Amino acid sequence: xxxxxxxxxxxxxxxxxxxxxxxxxxxxxxxxxxxxxxxxxxxxxxxxxxxxxxxxxxxxxxxxxxxxxxxxxxxxxxxxxxxxxxxxxxxxxxxxxxxxxxxxxxxxxxxxxxxxxxxxxxxxxxxxxxxxxxxxxxxxxxxxxxxxxxxxxxxxxxxxxxxxxxxxxxxxxxxxxxxxxxxxxxxxxxxxxxxxxxxxxxxxxxxxxxxxxxxxxxxxxxxxxxxxxxxxxxxxxxxxxxxxxxxxxxxxxxxxxxxxxxxxxxxxxxxxxxxxxxxxxxxxxxxxxxxxxxxxxxxxxxxxxxxxxx
Amino acid sequence: xxxxxxxxxxxxxxxxxxxxxxxxxxxxxxxxxxxxxxxxxxxxxxxxxxxxxxxxxxxxxxxxxxxxxxxxxxxxxxxxxxxxxxxxxxxxxxxxxxxxxxxxxxxxxxxxxxxxxxxxxxxxxxxxxxxxxxxxxxxxxxxxxxxxxxxxxxxxxxxxxxxxxxxxxxxxxxxxxxxxxxxxxxxxxxxxxxxxxxxxxxxxxxxxxxxxxxxxxxxxxxxxxxxxxxxxxxxxxxxxxxxxxxxxxxxxxxxxxxxxxxxxxxxxxxxxxxxxxxxxxxxxxxxxxxxxxxx
Numbered sequence: 001x002x003x004x005x006x007x008x009x010x011x012x013x014x015x016x017x018x019x020x021x022x023x024x025x026x027x028x029x030x031x032x033x034x035x036x037x038x039x040x041x042x043x044x045x046x047x048x049x050x051x052x053x054x055x056x057x058x059x060x061x062x063x064x065x066x067x068x069x070x071x072x073x074x075x076x077x078x079x080x081x082x083x084x085x086x087x088x089x090x091x092x093x094x095x096x097x098x099x100x101x102x103x104x105x106x107x108x109x110x111x112x113x114x115x116x117x118x119x120x121x122x123x124x125x126x127x128x129x130x131x132x133x134x135x136x137x138x139x140x141x142x143x144x145x146x147x148x149x150x151x152x153x154x155x156x157x158x159x160x161x162x163x164x165x166x167x168x169x170x171x172x173x174x175x176x177x178x179x180x181x182x183x184x185x186x187x188x189x190x191x192x193x194x195x196x197x198x199x200x201x202x203x204x205x206x207x208x209x210x211x212x213x214x215x216x217x218x219x220x221x222x223x224x225x226x227x228x229x230x231x232x233x234x235x236x237x238x239x240x241x242x243x244x245x246x247x248x249x250x251x252x253x254x255x256x257x258x259x260x261x262x263x264x265x266x267x268x269x270x271x272x273x274x275x276x277x278x279x280x281x282x283x284x285x286x287x288x289x290x291x292x293x294x295x296x297x298x299x300x301x302x303x304x305x306x307x308x309x310x
Numbered sequence: 311x312x313x314x315x316x317x318x319x320x321x322x323x324x325x326x327x328x329x330x331x332x333x334x335x336x337x338x339x340x341x342x343x344x345x346x347x348x349x350x351x352x353x354x355x356x357x358x359x360x361x362x363x364x365x366x367x368x369x370x371x372x373x374x375x376x377x378x379x380x381x382x383x384x385x386x387x388x389x390x391x392x393x394x395x396x397x398x399x400x401x402x403x404x405x406x407x408x409x410x411x412x413x414x415x416x417x418x419x420x421x422x423x424x425x426x427x428x429x430x431x432x433x434x435x436x437x438x439x440x441x442x443x444x445x446x447x448x449x450x451x452x453x454x455x456x457x458x459x460x461x462x463x464x465x466x467x468x469x470x471x472x473x474x475x476x477x478x479x480x481x482x483x484x485x486x487x488x489x490x491x492x493x494x495x496x497x498x499x500x501x502x503x504x505x506x507x508x509x510x511x512x513x514x515x516x517x518x519x520x521x522x523x524x525x526x527x528x529x530x531x532x533x534x535x536x537x538x539x540x541x542x543x544x545x546x547x548x549x550x551x552x553x554x555x556x557x558x559x560x561x562x563x564x565x566x567x568x569x570x571x572x573x574x575x576x577x578x579x580x581x582x583x584x585x586x587x588x589x590x591x592x593x594x595x596x597x598x599x600x601x602x603x604x605x
Contacts, residue, residue, distance in 0.1 A: 016413060018490035019406035023418060026403030029459050030425055036438050037430025043437065054437060099329065106322050117591045118330040121337075124583055124594075126519035128540045132576035133336040135544070136343055136356040142569050144339060147355025177332065182598065189599040241522065249545060265432050270526060275433065282431035290428045310423065 044283040048275040064280035073264065077281070081260040084168070084244075085236040088175045089229060095176060096183035097225065101213055103184070104191045116188065119181035127242025130174060134247050138170070161249060164257040171258065174247060175240075183228065190224045191217060223304055230303075234296035237261065237289040261285045337584065344368070344573040351569045366567040367574035374550040377531070378539065378578065384452070385535040389517040392453045396513045397506060399459045404467035405494055410477065419468075425461040436526060451527035452535060457516055463509050466601060470505040471498065508597035511590060518583065540579045547572060 044064055046057040068074050099119065106112040122130075137144045138160040146157045160166060198216045207215070241262045248254045261281060268278035297310060335358075343356040347364035354360060371378060406412050407419055439445045439455050475498060483493045499506065524538035534542070542549045547568040 016406070016409075016411070016490075019409060019412050020414075022402040022491070022494065023406050026399045026459055026464065027418065027421065029399060029454075030422065030461070032438075032443075033435070033454070033456065033458070034425040034429060034461075036442075037434040038428060039430070040434025040438050041430050043434060048437075050441070053441060054434075099326075102322050102326060106326070107319055111323070111326075115326045115330055116595065117587075118333050120591065120595065121584075121587060122333055124515060124519075124587065125580060126521060126537055128521050128537050128544065129576055129580045131544055132540070132572065133340060136339055136573060137336070139356070142351055142355045144356045148357055181333070185595050185598045246521075246541070246544075262432075269433050269436060275437070279433040282433045286429060286431050293427050 038286075041279070041283050041286060043275065044279040046276075048279070060276075064276040065284075068277055068280045068284070073259075074281070074284075076256070077259055077261045077264045080257065081239055081262075082236055084171065084175075084239060084260065085232070087168075087172050088179070089232045089236075091172065091176050092179050092183055093225060093229060095180040096187050097218075097221065099180065099184045100187035100191055101217060103188055104217075105209070116181075116185065119184060121181070122178045123182045125178075127240070127246045130178065130242070131246040131249065134170070134174065135249070161251050162253045164254045167248060167254055167257045171243060171247065175243060178243075186228065187221065187224065190221055194220050226303060227300055230296040230300045234293040235289070237285050237292060241266065337580070340573050340580075341577055344570060344577045346570055348567040348570050356569075356573070364570070367570035370567055370571050371550075371574055371578065377534075377550055378536075378575075380532065381534050381536045381539045384449070384533060385518060385537070388449070388452045388520075388535060389514055392457060392517045393510055393513040395453070396458050396463075397510050400463050400467055400509060401499065401502070401506065402494070403459070404464045405471055405498055407464070407468045408471035408475070409480075422461045422464050426465075439527070446527050447530045447533060449533060452520070452523050452533070453517075455523055455527065457513075457520060457523065462601075463512070467502070467505055467509065470502060475501060504596075505600075507593055508600060511593055511597060515583075536579050540575060543572065543575055 040054055043054055043057065045059055045061060047060045047063075048054075049057045052058075103112045103115055106115070125133075135143070138146075140146060140157065140159050140161065143160070145160075150157060158166070160170070194217065198220075199212055202212050202216060239260045239262050244258050244260045245263045245266065248258045251258075261284075265278050265282045265285070268274045268281065272278075339356055339358060342358055342360065343351060344367055345363050345365065346357075346360035347362035348366055350361040350364075351357075403418075403422070407415060407422070409415075435455065439451070445451045445455065479497065480493060483497055488496070519537060521535070521537035521541045524533070524535050525541060528534065528538065539549070547566065550571075
């Protein structure tokens with residue numbers, strides 16, 4: 001754009017033309033990648049027909065939802081999604097806070113950083129690699145657990161990939177393994193930011209380490225813990241597809257305990273080609289997820305205005 | 311600093327070492343299994359102490375390396391191209407949003423922000439990309455859907471621009487006659503290296519690790535990334551030998567050392583990330599802390 005001085009202030013479009021143009025690629029992408037699919041949610045109310053397309057397919061009202069909620073599926077996937085998320089949020093938070101406090105007490109800065117980096121490593125690995133790691137431990141014929149650990153304990157081999165009752169524990173452990181290090185980085189940064197004067201004063205008064213943690217560290221950490229937890233609760237209707245689909249090797253025998261909304265939507269769409277069912281479950285997830293985000297943000301706002309998203 | 315005294319430090323190191331071991335040992339098991347003898351794995355299972363070591367797995371991968379090399383090429387391409395495009399788009403959207411007086415600034419901010427709250431989910435996204443953009447079996451399928459840019463990074467960058475770039479600097483450049491794009495490219499971007507590095511690192515990891523797009527949009531094995539190969543081989547160990555790129559068709563099958571090959575291929579997939587990790591972990595930890603403070 002030609003810059004002529006003095007600027008013609010009235011003509012914002014002219015003055016900011018280049019800046020407005022710069023935003024076009026990003027905005028166009030959001031339009032295609034985010035807004036068109038939001039609009040595309042209308043297929044949940046249609047009988048999708050590939051030839052007729054998204055707009056041309058016939059409306060069927062709530063029929064897709066009737067099918068979805070008539071079966072046990074809706075109940076199972078909702079229950080699994082919510083219960084897993086609660087377990088993940090609780091355990092990840094407890095572990096991350098505990099580890100962060102411990103790391104902060106370690107005198108050697110080098111070792112403290114070293115532990116932190118090592119604990120963060122699993123966060124960087126794709127779920128496909130995680131499924132290989134899980135397979136090397138759980139494989140029926142050659143797994144480390146069946147071949148080395150269980151014989152030591154005198155327990156029979158277990159067919160991990162076909163017995164659904166073990167998976168709530170397996171998935172929770174993996175989620176912890178992969179996620180706690182990440183949260184720990186956030187909490188440790190918050191602990192390091194606490195004013196050392198509090199601790200100095202407490203030490204002068206003869207407070208033990210344990211008392212200091214209970215009466216200084218945890219209370220000062222609680223705003224960020226509550227904020228992170230509420231943000232996680234806002235996402236409680238969503239789960240990590242890779243964890244629930246890849247790690248159990250897509251095994252249908254485990255559906256009872258590994259099927260969550262995300263895997264249900266995927267299976268209905270890609271394996272069964274049942275677009276009605278898939279989109280109905282997807283819309284259900286989007287709407288409830290949206291309401292939960294709004295509610296959790298409302299709660300964050302009540303609690304601490306500056307931490308709220310909006 | 312006031313920390314637990316020396317004698318008691320050991321009680322911190324013991325649990326920390328145990329946790330660190332829990333994070334590292336699965337990778338060690340993977341590596342040891344990959345260099346084990348196929349026969350001893352079949353007898354002992356995957357173990358840290360195999361009776362015999364062997365290199366059949368890697369020899370097998372070497373003999374079928376065309377597909378692997380190609381997949382590495384795909385992964386490297388989408389990572390470099392995707393990350394660059396992503397950084398440009400994110401910064402070019404975030405910078406005008408950070409400037410006072412830009413028309414429709416509030417509307418744009420809402421437009422970006424709303425994508426964090428509500429989304430259409432998998433089914434409509436898939437149908438739109440497949441039907442209206444015909445993205446199936448194209449390299450763009452590995453780059454564009456869901457990965458190219460996200461509202462969170464845009465808001466993260468906007469906040470950085472707003473808090474670290476003094477408006478007087480921009481005014482001074484304008485008085486010197488620099489155009490808006492020149493200001494962005496020559497002044498803003500160089501000053502914003504910390505946030506560019508953070509978002510760039512996040513995007514690099516996202517692209518390197520992504521297997522989902524390949525799984526749903528790509529069936530042509532020539533376009534498989536390394537993660538897609540891994541994904542396929544997890545359930546279909548014959549995949550490499552059946553692939554039409556393999557010269558030795560029919561040779562494999564029976565004498566495929568499948569239990570060790572599984573682990574060797576995972577090592578090939580994860581090695582670059584682990585090898586690079588010591589160099590970028592510092593920036594990653596800083597980036598996570600920045601991101602958590604608020605986008």
